[in-house]
Amino acid sequence: METIIEVEGLNKRFPPDIHALVEFNLQVKEGITFGLLGPNGSGKTTLIRILVGILKPDLGRVMVINPSLHWSERAAKIGYMTQSPALYQDLTVAENLDFFATIYGLSGKEKRKRIGELISLVKLQGKENSPVSTLSGGMRQRVSLAVSLVHNPELVFLDEPTVGIDPSLRIEFWDYFKTLNNEGTTIVLSTHVMEEAGRCDELALLRDGRLLAQGKIEKLLLETGTKNLEEAFLALEGT
């Protein structure tokens, strides 16, 4: 498998005294679900924002998809679901999807078909014409996921994607993530829920802007001599 993300010696400070990422290294192979596991403030969102290109690192090398791509070509291949729903509250579900589909270059029948598919995927049939402001928190989260996938991206960043979503839909989401992986899409998601992290193909464990460890779950358990991720995390934290 090819490497789709490679990060070396990444540093990011927020003046005056926050060191969000410290000498951070990371490799992500394509076609897998890669989890960023860490508590709040560990640097997960900062890392994602640098990888999607909206934040510049102070120091370090970042390669996403292909270094020879123009930023706009790369942006067109990336999907990004922010931590808060980040939707136009006064527009309807369909209008939000339509706007983001258009700026990613979709049009006509292809656009309409894709919007229909996504509305079915996130189980919002019948809510297409409801303004987002009238939806529940969980529904907004579903629309937000649909928006990040509207252009069939090669690489998707999902920042805490399942917050506020009921357990049965969460399982469906994870099934869909696996389907996307099978189609060749790489998913990078952040979470602080151990159970969710356990579903990822590979994990990076973060603490205070530093990478504690990276690899498959079995490898992390083996290296730390622990039985579950929680214990592994605590063991790595102590080192």
Add this chain to the structure above:
Amino acid sequence: MSIKRILAVAKRIIRQFIHDRRTLGLIFIVPLVLLSILGALFKTTRAFEVGFVNQDVAVVTPVGNQKLSQKIEDSLKNTDNFVWQIKNLEDAGSDLKNGSLDAYVLLDKNFSSDILNKKTPKLTIQLEGSDPNASQQVLGLINQNLTNLFTSQKGAEIKVNFLYGGEKFNSLDYFAPVFIAFFAFFFVFLLTSVSFLRERSQGTFERIFASPVNNAELVVGYFLGFLVFALIQSLIVLLYTIYILGVHFLGSIWFVFLIELILVVGSVNLGIFLSAFAKNELQVVQFIPLVLAPQVLLSGLLFPIKSMPAVLRWLSYAMPLTYANNALRDIMIKGKDLASVSFDIYILIAFALLMILLAAFSIRKGI
């Protein structure tokens, strides 16, 4: 730049406003209400209560006993906006004190004999005086009437010609063009600032900046979206002022739109620039006294720039609305073409370019 992405941004803004009926009302209805109030205020002229005390004693002339003040009395009685009350001096004095008279005119008892003896006859105008504006209007009307009377006595003819406007032009004709500019500038600035602030606070900018949309596409998309509403607003305001309020309009509507278009580019970008310094909607509103109030006072909107103190005059030259007002008045009242207002247009373009530059530097602030 992708036209498709620009149009997507513009279409989204238009859709957002169509969903927001209250804001649509603010853009389209409020200017008409304000202009109607202004129209009513400008067209209403107050009638003044003026007492007339004629103590003149008749004198013997070749054609018999005559009061030579009679012509003055007859003439003054025909003054527009005056309600004449014939009084004796005592009543006139007490009526002035209790507010039932605004002024009285007193003709001395020797008025006729003074004229006959080639002395200067005495005519006294006693004003209530507490309202300087009313005093000036009363004095002006009496002076005008007396001047007309005396010149006609000497056989002179006063001919009044207007280079621009005409007898039928009133204050609303003078103010309507500048309010068209003001409404467009004000609403576009306010709504852009709030829209951009929302994009920042709701996180939609995160998504847009992670997409292939670049800064220029975003700004042009915003400009086009707002331009649609600004032009519709101007059209409604123009039609309303011309056909309902009866404002005189001599210029080309396309010239008006062009001035407005340049002004809106500046206004959208000023909104984008300043929204970067606001953390919430209340802080956007705080820009109104800072950015808009000085322009209302100093751009020639309400007070003529020529009569301002030098310092304020220079300040007014630093404000974009000054040039928009000047150009629109020249086009609408004087019927001038674009070449005649080219200086104002260049300054408005320079302002727009400066704002684009500032907006470009600040657009990603806080992201």
